[in-house]
Amino acid sequence: MTTKTYDGSAATQEMETEHHYEELDKIWLEERSLTNSLAQPLRGLLGFFLSFGFFMALWYVTMDPRGILQWYTPMYGYMYIRWLLIVAIWQAYIFNFWPFKQKWMEETHPLVKGPIMIGINWAITGAIIWIGFFWLIGKYSIPYFSWPELHKVGMTDFFAREYAGLAVLMVAAIASWLAPIWPMAFENYPWHKLTQPAKGFTVLSLTSLLTIFVYFIFMHPHYMVLFYPWQKFAAAMPWWYESAKTLSGNYNVGWIMCGTIAVWLIETIWERYPFRLIKSQPWRGLAGFAWVLFVALIMFNTFNLMQDLAWGPAYEGGKRLYAPDWRYLHSGELAVMMLLPALVLYFYFDNWPKKFSTEVNLAIRTIIVVVGTFAFNFIYYQISPPLLGTQPGYSHPQQFPMAPVILWIVIMLYHNWFMDGWPGKRIKKDK
Amino acid sequence: MAEDFSRRSFIKGASLGVAAGYFAAAGLSSTALYKQVMPAEKLNQTDIGEVKALRMKVISETSWYDNNVLLNDLKGAGGLLVNQYTIPWTSNGVAAGYNGNNAGGFATYIEADLMDGSTKRILLDTGWNPAWMEKRFIEEGVAEKLAKKQIDYWIISHEHFDHYWGLEATLKYNPNQDVYVPKGFYTEGFDLLKGKAFPKAQVKNDFPHKGKVHVMDSSKVNPLFPGAALMTFDMPIICRVFGEQAFVFNVKDKGIVLVTGCCHMGIITYMETVRKKIKGGEKIYAVQGGLHISPFEDWDPQYDDLILALNKYGIQKIGANHCTGFIAVEKMISAKLPVVTGTKRNMTKRDIYLGNGDTLAV
Numbered sequence A: 001m002t003t004k005t006y007d008g009s010a011a012t013q014e015m016e017t018e019h020h021y022e023e024l025d026k027i028w029l030e031e032r033s034l035t036n037s038l039a040q041p042l043r044g045l046l047g048f049f050l051s052f053g054f055f056m057a058l059w060y061v062t063m064d065p066r067g068i069l070q071w072y073t074p075m076y077g078y079m080y081i082r083w084l085l086i087v088a089i090w091q092a093y094i095f096n097f098w099p100f101k102q103k104w105m106e107e108t109h110p111l112v113k114g115p116i117m118i119g120i121n122w123a124i125t126g127a128i129i130w131i132g133f134f135w136l137i138g139k140y141s142i143p144y145f146s147w148p149e150l151h152k153v154g155m156t157d158f159f160a161r162e163y164a165g166l167a168v169l170m171v172a173a174i175a176s177w178l179a180p181i182w183p184m185a186f187e188n189y190p191w192h193k194l195t196q197p198a199k200g201f202t203v204l205s206l207t208s209l210l211t212i213f214v215y216f217i218f219m220h221p222h223y224m225v226l227f228y229p230w231q232k233f234a235a236a237m238p239w240w241y242e243s244a245k246t247l248s249g250n251y252n253v254g255w256i257m258c259g260t261i262a263v264w265l266i267e268t269i270w271e272r273y274p275f276r277l278i279k280s281q282p283w284r285g286l287a288g289f290a291w292v293l294f295v296a297l298i299m300f301n302t303f304n305l306m307q308d309l310a311w312g313p314a315y316e317g318g319k320r321l322y323a324p325d326w327r328y329l330h331s332g333e334l335a336v337m338m339l340l341p342a343l344v345l346y347f348y349f350d351n352w353p354k355k356f357s358t359e360v361n362l363a364i365r366t367i368i369v370v371v372g373t374f375a376f377n378f379i380y381y382q383i384s385p386p387l388l389g390t391q392p393g394y395s396h397p398q399q400f401p402m403a404p405v406i407l408w409i410v411i412m413l414y415h416n417w418f419m420d421g422w423p424g425k426r427i428k429k430d431k
Numbered sequence B: 001m002a003e004d005f006s007r008r009s010f011i012k013g014a015s016l017g018v019a020a021g022y023f024a025a026a027g028l029s030s031t032a033l034y035k036q037v038m039p040a041e042k043l044n045q046t047d048i049g050e051v052k053a054l055r056m057k058v059i060s061e062t063s064w065y066d067n068n069v070l071l072n073d074l075k076g077a078g079g080l081l082v083n084q085y086t087i088p089w090t091s092n093g094v095a096a097g098y099n100g101n102n103a104g105g106f107a108t109y110i111e112a113d114l115m116d117g118s119t120k121r122i123l124l125d126t127g128w129n130p131a132w133m134e135k136r137f138i139e140e141g142v143a144e145k146l147a148k149k150q151i152d153y154w155i156i157s158h159e160h161f162d163h164y165w166g167l168e169a170t171l172k173y174n175p176n177q178d179v180y181v182p183k184g185f186y187t188e189g190f191d192l193l194k195g196k197a198f199p200k201a202q203v204k205n206d207f208p209h210k211g212k213v214h215v216m217d218s219s220k221v222n223p224l225f226p227g228a229a230l231m232t233f234d235m236p237i238i239c240r241v242f243g244e245q246a247f248v249f250n251v252k253d254k255g256i257v258l259v260t261g262c263c264h265m266g267i268i269t270y271m272e273t274v275r276k277k278i279k280g281g282e283k284i285y286a287v288q289g290g291l292h293i294s295p296f297e298d299w300d301p302q303y304d305d306l307i308l309a310l311n312k313y314g315i316q317k318i319g320a321n322h323c324t325g326f327i328a329v330e331k332m333i334s335a336k337l338p339v340v341t342g343t344k345r346n347m348t349k350r351d352i353y354l355g356n357g358d359t360l361a362v
Ligand SMILES: [Fe+2]
Pocket: B063, B106, B160, B162, B163, B261, B262, B290, B322, B323
C-alpha cells in the first residue's frame, strides 16, 4: 500500500525505494497493480463523489434520525460503524483477503467481488456484535456488553442499548488502533513467513490479546462509575481522574482515537516515515509503534490546546463545551476529521505530490491535510444538520462527528480495498 | 547509505527535541499549556442590583410519570436527536400517569420582593399536559393571578415539550400575557404560540397568543428588574431544541440565587458564567429548579464529575428537582451537599427534593 504509485510512474517508484529498506512482508493491496481509466482531476472527483453518495445513502437508511432504521442514537449506530471498520481492516490487512485467492481477486470484476467482500464484512460485524457480545459475553460474563442483558437486569431499554453500544464499540476502536500496527510497522514479523490463514489468525490473536488488556485498563473503569451505586468490586476507580479531571473514559477514547488516526496518517500520506529507515525487525516495528504513540499524543495535546484557546479552559464538572471529558472526546473527533482529507488525497488524488524529495512530499501532504481538516471541520458544522439529521452546534451530547466521518471512511475502504477504486481505476490485465 | 544515516539522525534528533519540549510544557491535562500561553481571564461583570427576598414555589416538577414509557417513545421515534414535534408521545393508558396520560410538566412561580417594597410575580414555564397544568395553576392560585393580570413576567426557559407545550393552561387565563423566550426557538415553537396544532405530537393551542414575544439574546446579560436578570445559553439540546435561559437573582445579604428550568447548560457552567459576568457572582447562595443531571435515571461519569465539583462552590441551598434526577440527588445527599427536602405531595414521587407545591424562600 505504501510504495504503490497509482499513476504507474516507474521513476517515482525507484526514487522512493532508494531511501528505505525492503519490507519483510507485503499484502496484496501493496502488490496490486492498477491502471487509470480516467485522467485527474476527473478520476479523483468521481471517486470522491461516488464514495460520498454511497455514504449518504447508507447513512440515510441505517443512521439518520429522520431515516429508516434510525440507529444513530448515537452509540448504537456508532457501534456498528466501528465494527465495520475493524472487520474491513482484518479482511484486507490481517487476512490479506483469505480465503480468496490472489488470482480470483485480480480476475473478478469489482462489481462482483465488492458486494461479496462487503457482505462478508457485514455478516462478521453482525455475528460478533449479536452472538459474540450481546449473547455470549453479555449473557455469561459481563451484562454491560449486551443490550438485551442490560435491559433484563433493569436498565431502561434505550440506555441499555446505548451503554452496551459504547462498550462494544470501544473494543473495536482499540482493535482498529492496535491491529494495523502489526502489518504496517512490524510487517508481520516474526510471522512474515507463515501463510494464510495461519498468519492472519496469529496476528489477530496477538492484537486481540493486546486489545483485551488495553480495554480493561483504559475503558472498564468507566463502567465502575457508570452504574449506580459505583461497582467498586468489579472495576477499579478511574485511575486517570487526577490528571484528566474527569472520571469519564472519554479521556482515553480521545487519545486512542488519535492513535488510530496516527496509524493511518503514517500508513498513507507519510509512507511509514521515518521509522522505515530503520534496517531490521523488530526494531523497525518497535520504533513504528513508538512513533504512532508519539504522533497520537502530539495530536491529542494540540487539539486539547486548540479547544482551550477557542473556548477557554474546561472546568471540572462543566457540561457541553466546558466538560473536560467532552473536550477529550472532541480531540478524537478532530483527529478523525484529519483522516478524511488524508484518505481522499491518498485514495483519490494519488497521494500527491510525489515528485519532490520524500521530506518535501510528506510536508506538502501534511499541509494539504491540515488545511483540508480546517475546511472540512467548517463545512461539517455548517451543513451536517440538513444533510445528516443532526443538530446545529458542537456540544450536543447525543451526536459525534466521528460516526458519520468513519462511516464515510469505511465506504472509501470498501471502494478502494474491495473494489480497486473502480471505475476510476482497474486491475492491470497484463499481469 | 550515508544519506540515509544523516536523514535518519536528523529526523530522530528533531523529533526527540520537539517531543521533550512539548511534553515538558504540555503535560497531559487539557489546561496545562493553556495557562502558559494565555493571559489571565478578564471579568466583565454587570451590576444587576438587589432584591430583598425571593420565594420560589414549585407548581409542577413532574414532567412525565413513567420514565420507561417516555424513553420507549424516544427510542421508537429514533432517539434523542429526533424533532419533538414529530414524536407520537404516549398520552393514555399509563398507570402511573395523570388520568392515564404520561405527560405532566414543569412550571415554577416566583415572587421577588424589591428593595422599594413592591413585589414582582413571575411564571417560569407552563408545563406539558394542559389539563394537569391547569389543575395545578388553579390549586396554587396562579390561574387567578393570570386572569387578574398580576403576573409581571412569563418566561419560557426553553422549547422542550415538558416546559412549553402546556401553554394553553396559561393562555386560557390570559392570552395577552407577554412572553420571553430564549434565542434558538424553532419555527414550530412560534407557530404553536400563534395557534397551530401538531397532531402527531398531540400538541395544540386553542388560545392563540396576543401579547408581545420577546426573544432573549444570548450575547449579554438581560436585566429584568433591579436584582433580577436572565441569561441565555446557545446550545443544541435533546429532541431538537436549541438554547435555554435561566434566572440570576441577587438577594441582599445572601448572594446570588440561580433559578432554572432544565439547566441543560449544566449548573457548573452556569455558575462559572455568572462568576464572570455578574457582579457578586462568586458567591452563589442557592440554586433552584431542574439541574439536568439524570432526568431519565440514566448516568454518565461526567455527572459524577459535576457532583464532585459542586462541593467547591460553597452553595448554601440546593432546591433541585425535575430533571436533576433521583440518582443525582441521592449522590448529592451522600456527598453532603445542602439539598432542600420536600413534602412528596401532588404526584411528586419522593421527598428527597423539592416537590409539587413546595416553596424555597430566600
Ligand atoms: Fe425539563
